[in-house]
Amino acid sequence: MSTPTSTTGAVIPNLNSVYSGVPTRLANEAVAAKSRLDSQRTVRESSVRKTVSLPPGIGKEQFERAINELKSSLGRENVEINDKPLVDGWYMQHPNTHDAYHIADQEDLTSSAAVYPADTAEVQLIVHWANKHKIPVYPISMGRNIGYGGAGCRVRGSVIIDLGRRMNKILNIDADNASCLVQPGVSYFALYEEIQKRKLPLWIDCPDLGGGSVLGNAIDRGVGYTPYGDHFANHCGMELVLPTGELLRTGMGAMPGKDGADNPTWQSFQAAYGPYIDGIFSQSNYGIVTQMGFWLMPETGHQSYMITFKHEEDFEHIVEAIRPLAQKRILGNIPQLRHVIQELAVTGKPRSTWYKGKGKMPREVIREAASKLPCGDVSWVFYGTQYGDQATINSQLKIIQEAFGKIQGSKFMLPNDLPPDHYIHSRAQVCSGVPVLRELDWLNWVPNAAHLFFSPISPTKGKDAKAIHSVITKLHTKWGFDVLPTICIASREGHYISNIVYNRADEDEKRRATGLMREMINESAKLGYGEYRTHLLFADQVAETYSWNNGALRRFNESIKDALDPNSILAPGRNGIWGQRFRGKGWEILKGDQRDMLKDGVAPKL
Known part of the structure; x- marks a missing residue:
C-alpha cells in the first residue's frame, strides 16, 4: 500500500511504520482532514528563527559541553538541538519543539533541545544529567495535548524529554484481567489496533481524537465517553522516575513478584498498602511516568442516539433532566451536550460558508444555517450511548425518552435516522471504544486555526450550568469570538469545555483570545467555578x-x-x-x- 499524502504533498504517517501514525483504516480520512486544513492556511508552515533558546542562566559554551556529554551517553542521534525553523504542523504531525497553537510569540515556550530515551534507565540518566548541570527538562509523552500547550515548555530553553519516539511499547495485555501496561508513546490508535489484531473482546476508552498518548492523557486527567471514561480513575499502577533520578513503583508494583517479576496484582488493585500516592503524579511535575497500567472494558452491546432541543432557554432544563438519569446510572456513559453551532463546525466547512462578518456569529445566522442541516433549527444537541443487552438498552432508552420528552420540542434520533456522513456516526465509534479523527473538522472554522480550551467544572444543576454558560457567552461576545461549547455531564458535575478557535497568524485574534481566557478564569472563579485543566x-x-x-x-x-x-x-x-x-x-x-x-x-x- 502506498503512503497516503495530502493535496500539498505532505506524507501522512502510517501506524504500521511510525508509532505516532494513523492506522490504515483511517488513512484516507487523515488525507482529507489535512487537505481541508491546508486549504485554510494563509501563511507558510515554517518561519526563520530569530534566536535559538538556551536554558536560563546557561551560556552557549556551557550548554554545548553539557549537550555533548548527553550525546556521549545516549548516542548523537538521540539528542537534537532545536535550531531549525519552527514548523507548526498539525495534529498528526505535531512539533516537539514549541507550542504548535502558539497564543504568545511562536518562539516563546521553545526548547533548547530534545532527547529520546529508549527505556527507564535512560530517563534516569537524563534526570541525573539535568541535576548536575541545573538544566530544566520537560517530559512529553506524544505532545498532543494541543489546546493546552502541546509540546511547549513553560521555561524557554528547557530540554524536552520526548518519551514517545523510543518508548512506545504495549508491555502487556492481560485478557483475563481486562487490563494492559503501556509506555508513554502508545497512542489510542496503537492500543486499539493491537487489541483488534489479537481478537480480544475488550474495549479501550478514548477521547474525541485517537492520536494522543494513553498514558499522557490519563496523567493530565483527560476523559473519554464509555463507562470507563475517567481515565485516571481507571489506571492501575505506575512506574516513574523522581526528579532526583530515583525509581518508584506505585500500588502493588511496590511489592516484587516471585523471583523478581512484576507483582501479579499490579494491574488489579490500585492502592496497595499505606498512603495512596498516585494522585500526586497527575497534573504535577513530581515525576516522569515511564509505565502505567489501565483497566479495559469488556466488550458489550451499545446503542448511540441524539436528542435535539428547540430553544436556547432549554439549557437549564436539559441539565436538570440529566442529573437524576446520571445519578441513577441510567445514562450509560458521559454524554455530550453541544450547542447547535457545533453541528456547523463539525461539517468541516469554514465559518465563512455561513457568515463573513466580524465578531460573534449572530444567532439568526446560526438558526438559518442549522435549518438546512439534519438537526434542523434547534439550539442544543445531546449525544448519548447506552450499553448492555438489547432488552436493557430498550428499557433505558424508554426512560430517557420520557425524561427528555417533557422538554417541549425535543426530538429523539438514532444513527440510522441520520445521513452516513453525520457526526453521530463518529460519536458512536468513540463511545464504543473506536478511536477516530473526525473531531479535527471543526479546526477548519477559521484560517490557520488554533484553539484554546476553557474547562471549568460546575455542579450538575441547571442554575449552576446556566450561570457559567452566561459568563462564557457574555465574555465571548465582548471579545468577539463564537461560543463553541461542549458540556460533558456526569452525575454530580459537568466539564464545560469552551473552545476558543482563533487564527494563530493574526496577532489581534491571539491577544483577544488571551484576554478572553484570562477574564473567563477570573469571572468564573468569583462564582466558585474553577478549571480542571488549562493551557500552560x-x-x-x-x-x-x-x-x-x-x-x-x-x-x-x-x-x-x-x-x-x-x-x-x-x-x-x-x-x-x-x-x-x-x-x-x-x-x-x-x-x-x-x-x-x-x-x-x-x-x-x-
Missing part, C-alpha cells in the same frame, strides 16, 4: 484561584515540589507549580499581571 500560560492564574485558606493547596504543592525536586529541574511551572529556584522571580503570570504576552513575552527579564 494560564496555569499560574488558575492555580491562584484555588485560594481557600490563603492558598493552602498551592503552598502544599510547592512543599512537595521542593522536597522531591530540590534543584527545580523537572518541568518548572507545569500546572502552576514552581520550585524554589524559580518561584517568586517573575515567572508566574497571575491575575493582576497586565503583560501583553505577544509584546512582552512570557518569561521575566533576567
Whole structure:
C-alpha cells in the first residue's frame, strides 16, 4: 500500500511504520482532514528563527559541553538541538519543539533541545544529567495535548524529554484481567489496533481524537465517553522516575513478584498498602511516568442516539433532566451536550460558508444555517450511548425518552435516522471504544486555526450550568469570538469545555483570545467555578484561584515540589507549580499581571 499524502504533498504517517501514525483504516480520512486544513492556511508552515533558546542562566559554551556529554551517553542521534525553523504542523504531525497553537510569540515556550530515551534507565540518566548541570527538562509523552500547550515548555530553553519516539511499547495485555501496561508513546490508535489484531473482546476508552498518548492523557486527567471514561480513575499502577533520578513503583508494583517479576496484582488493585500516592503524579511535575497500567472494558452491546432541543432557554432544563438519569446510572456513559453551532463546525466547512462578518456569529445566522442541516433549527444537541443487552438498552432508552420528552420540542434520533456522513456516526465509534479523527473538522472554522480550551467544572444543576454558560457567552461576545461549547455531564458535575478557535497568524485574534481566557478564569472563579485543566500560560492564574485558606493547596504543592525536586529541574511551572529556584522571580503570570504576552513575552527579564 502506498503512503497516503495530502493535496500539498505532505506524507501522512502510517501506524504500521511510525508509532505516532494513523492506522490504515483511517488513512484516507487523515488525507482529507489535512487537505481541508491546508486549504485554510494563509501563511507558510515554517518561519526563520530569530534566536535559538538556551536554558536560563546557561551560556552557549556551557550548554554545548553539557549537550555533548548527553550525546556521549545516549548516542548523537538521540539528542537534537532545536535550531531549525519552527514548523507548526498539525495534529498528526505535531512539533516537539514549541507550542504548535502558539497564543504568545511562536518562539516563546521553545526548547533548547530534545532527547529520546529508549527505556527507564535512560530517563534516569537524563534526570541525573539535568541535576548536575541545573538544566530544566520537560517530559512529553506524544505532545498532543494541543489546546493546552502541546509540546511547549513553560521555561524557554528547557530540554524536552520526548518519551514517545523510543518508548512506545504495549508491555502487556492481560485478557483475563481486562487490563494492559503501556509506555508513554502508545497512542489510542496503537492500543486499539493491537487489541483488534489479537481478537480480544475488550474495549479501550478514548477521547474525541485517537492520536494522543494513553498514558499522557490519563496523567493530565483527560476523559473519554464509555463507562470507563475517567481515565485516571481507571489506571492501575505506575512506574516513574523522581526528579532526583530515583525509581518508584506505585500500588502493588511496590511489592516484587516471585523471583523478581512484576507483582501479579499490579494491574488489579490500585492502592496497595499505606498512603495512596498516585494522585500526586497527575497534573504535577513530581515525576516522569515511564509505565502505567489501565483497566479495559469488556466488550458489550451499545446503542448511540441524539436528542435535539428547540430553544436556547432549554439549557437549564436539559441539565436538570440529566442529573437524576446520571445519578441513577441510567445514562450509560458521559454524554455530550453541544450547542447547535457545533453541528456547523463539525461539517468541516469554514465559518465563512455561513457568515463573513466580524465578531460573534449572530444567532439568526446560526438558526438559518442549522435549518438546512439534519438537526434542523434547534439550539442544543445531546449525544448519548447506552450499553448492555438489547432488552436493557430498550428499557433505558424508554426512560430517557420520557425524561427528555417533557422538554417541549425535543426530538429523539438514532444513527440510522441520520445521513452516513453525520457526526453521530463518529460519536458512536468513540463511545464504543473506536478511536477516530473526525473531531479535527471543526479546526477548519477559521484560517490557520488554533484553539484554546476553557474547562471549568460546575455542579450538575441547571442554575449552576446556566450561570457559567452566561459568563462564557457574555465574555465571548465582548471579545468577539463564537461560543463553541461542549458540556460533558456526569452525575454530580459537568466539564464545560469552551473552545476558543482563533487564527494563530493574526496577532489581534491571539491577544483577544488571551484576554478572553484570562477574564473567563477570573469571572468564573468569583462564582466558585474553577478549571480542571488549562493551557500552560494560564496555569499560574488558575492555580491562584484555588485560594481557600490563603492558598493552602498551592503552598502544599510547592512543599512537595521542593522536597522531591530540590534543584527545580523537572518541568518548572507545569500546572502552576514552581520550585524554589524559580518561584517568586517573575515567572508566574497571575491575575493582576497586565503583560501583553505577544509584546512582552512570557518569561521575566533576567
